[in-house]
Amino acid sequence: MIIDLIDKLYKTNYLEHDELVYLIYNMDEYGKEYLFEKANKIRMKTYGSKVYMRGLIEFTNYCKKGCKYCGINVANKNIERYRLNIEEILQCCEIGYDLGYRTFVLQGGEDDYYTDEMMIEIIKTIKDKYLDVAITLSIGEKSYESYEKYFKAGADRYLLRHETADVKLFKKIHTNSYYKNRMKCLWNLKKIGYQVGAGFMVGIPSQTKEDLAKDILFLKELEPEMVGIGPFIPHKDTIYKDEQAGTLEDTITMIALTRLFLPYSLLPATTALGTIDPLGSEKGLKAGANVVMPNLSPTSVREKYSLYDGKICTGDEAAECRNCIEKRIVSAGFSVDMSRGDHINWRKRYD
Ligand code: SAM
Numbered sequence: 001m002i003i004d005l006i007d008k009l010y011k012t013n014y015l016e017h018d019e020l021v022y023l024i025y026n027m028d029e030y031g032k033e034y035l036f037e038k039a040n041k042i043r044m045k046t047y048g049s050k051v052y053m054r055g056l057i058e059f060t061n062y063c064k065k066g067c068k069y070c071g072i073n074v075a076n077k078n079i080e081r082y083r084l085n086i087e088e089i090l091q092c093c094e095i096g097y098d099l100g101y102r103t104f105v106l107q108g109g110e111d112d113y114y115t116d117e118m119m120i121e122i123i124k125t126i127k128d129k130y131l132d133v134a135i136t137l138s139i140g141e142k143s144y145e146s147y148e149k150y151f152k153a154g155a156d157r158y159l160l161r162h163e164t165a166d167v168k169l170f171k172k173i174h175t176n177s178y179y180k181n182r183m184k185c186l187w188n189l190k191k192i193g194y195q196v197g198a199g200f201m202v203g204i205p206s207q208t209k210e211d212l213a214k215d216i217l218f219l220k221e222l223e224p225e226m227v228g229i230g231p232f233i234p235h236k237d238t239i240y241k242d243e244q245a246g247t248l249e250d251t252i253t254m255i256a257l258t259r260l261f262l263p264y265s266l267l268p269a270t271t272a273l274g275t276i277d278p279l280g281s282e283k284g285l286k287a288g289a290n291v292v293m294p295n296l297s298p299t300s301v302r303e304k305y306s307l308y309d310g311k312i313c314t315g316d317e318a319a320e321c322r323n324c325i326e327k328r329i330v331s332a333g334f335s336v337d338m339s340r341g342d343h344i345n346w347r348k349r350y351d
Contacts, residue, residue, distance in 0.1 A: 003034055050337035136159060160182070162199065202250050229258060251273055
C-alpha cells in the first residue's frame with residue numbers, strides 16, 4: 001500500500017489528504033528508501049545532479065518578533081545583538097563573488113533599523129556592482145508596498161517560511177506573528193513576482209503528522225519556487241530549551257515528499273539538517289534537496305546569529321565553508337553549480 005502510494009505520487013505529483021496522512025503514519029524503513037530513490041530520480045529528471053550554491057549573509061540578529069522557538073527572538077536578553085552596515089554587507093558580497101557565488105541571501109531578524117530606503121540602497125548597490133547576481137531577501141513580514149519597493153530595486157527572491165500550516169500550532173509557537181498575515185505575505189510576494197520560498201520546521205513541540213501533511217498540501221497550493229525544510233532544534237534561552245529536536249529521518253522524509261509534490265522546486269539541505277547529523281547535508285541531497293547555503297557572514301558575528309543550539313560552521317571562513325561543502329556535494333555523488341540557479345520555469349513565466 002505504501003509503495004503504491006509512493007508510485008502514485010511519483011506519477012501524478014499529488015496525493016489526497018487522507019492518502020498523504022496514511023503514508024506519513026505508515027512509513028517504514030523500506031518505504032523510506034523507496035521514497036528517497038523516487039525523489040532523487042525526479043530531481044535528476046528536473047535539475048540533474050546540480051546543487052546550487054547560495055551565499056548567506058546574516059546581517060542583523062535584532063528582531064522585534066517573539067517566535068518562541070527562535071534564539072534571536074525579542075525576549076532573549078542573553079544574546080549580544082549586532083547589525084552589519086552597508087560596507088560590511090558589501091564586503092561579504094565581494095568575498096562571495098570572488099569565491100564564485102552568484103546568489104546572495106540577505107537574512108535577518110525583523111529589524112526596523114533597516115528602513116525601506118536603506119534596504120533599497122543595499123539592494124541597488126549590490127545589483128549595480130554585480131550585474132549577474134540574484135538577491136534573495138529573508139527579512140520577515142512586511143507590507144505589500146515594502147515588498148514591491150524591494151522588488152523594483154532589484155531583489156529577485158524572498159524566503160519566508162510559513163513555519164507551520166496549522167493555525168492552532170502557529171498560534172501556540174508565536175507571540176506577535178499571525179498565521180493570516182504570514183500567509184498573506186506569501187501570496188503578496190507571489191503576486192509581485194518574486195521567486196518565493198516557503199517552508200516549515202519538522203518536530204516542533206506538539207506537531208502532529210497531520211500537521212506535516214497540511215504543510216505539504218499548503219505548499220502544493222502555493223507552489224513556491226523554493227522550500228526550506230529543517231528540523232526544529234531547541235535553543236537554550238527559549239521556553240523550548242528542554243524539548244526534543246526534530247529528527248533527521250522525519251526531515252528528509254518531508255524533503256523527499258516535497259520533491260515529489262513539487263518536482264521543480266529548489267530545496268535546500270539546510271544548516272539545521274547539517275547541525276543535527278554530521279551527514280545531514282549529504283542525506284538531504286540524496287532525498288531530493290538541490291541547494292546549499294554556505295555562510296558568508298563575518299566569522300565575528302556567526303555565533304551571535306544563533307537561532308538554535310549547536311549551529312555548525314560558525315568558525316569557518318567563507319572560503320573554508322565553500323570548499324567543505326563542495327567536498328560533501330561531490331562525495332554524495334552530485335556536482336556544484338555556482339550560477340544564479342533560478343527556478344527552472346522562471347523565465348518561462350515572464351518571457
Ligand atoms: N526573520 C525572517 C523570517 O521571519 O522569516 C528570517 C529569519 S528567521 C530566524 C529564519 C528561519 O529560522 C525561520 O523561518 C525558522 O524556520 C528558522 N528557525 C528559527 N528558530 C529555529 C529553531 N529553533 N530551530 C530550527 N529552525 C529555526
